[in-house]
Amino acid sequence: MPRLYPRFHPGPSAGRLDSFSERGARELARRIRAAWANIGWDVEVRVEHISSEDIGDGRSIAHFTVRSDLINGLPQRRLEQATQTRPRAA
Numbered sequence: 001m002p003r004l005y006p007r008f009h010p011g012p013s014a015g016r017l018d019s020f021s022e023r024g025a026r027e028l029a030r031r032i033r034a035a036w037a038n039i040g041w042d043v044e045v046r047v048e049h050i051s052s053e054d055i056g057d058g059r060s061i062a063h064f065t066v067r068s069d070l071i072n073g074l075p076q077r078r079l080e081q082a083t084q085t086r087p088r089a090a
Contacts, residue, residue, distance in 0.1 A: 005074070006035035022047065025064035032068060041075035043068055 018024035029045040036043040045068045053061045069076060 003039050006039060019066065020063045022049075022062065022064050025066050029066045029068075032066065036075055037079065040079050042077050042079045043070060043075045045069075 019028045025047040029047050033043055033045045045066060048065050048067055049062055050065045051063045053063065055061055
């Protein structure tokens with residue numbers, strides 16, 4: 001029987017992925033996109049800057065978040081539908 005959804009585990013990543021950093025958020029977005037694509041779903045995932053925090057010595061830390069078009073945790077279109085509805089790049 002084919003899997004209907006990828007295996008996700010609640011809680012922190014086993015690899016200690018820092019999803020607040022831009023690098024970590026991009027990696028998390030890549031993992032989410034790849035997990036759904038592996039079972040035939042197209043998911044739009046993007047990284048957004050949410051805030052910056054001054055740490056007092058002239059430096060600041062930026063915080064990022066990952067957003068997607070999942071609704072209640074589920075995708076809306078199959079990979080075949082995505083290629084038919086999206087315009088092709090010239």
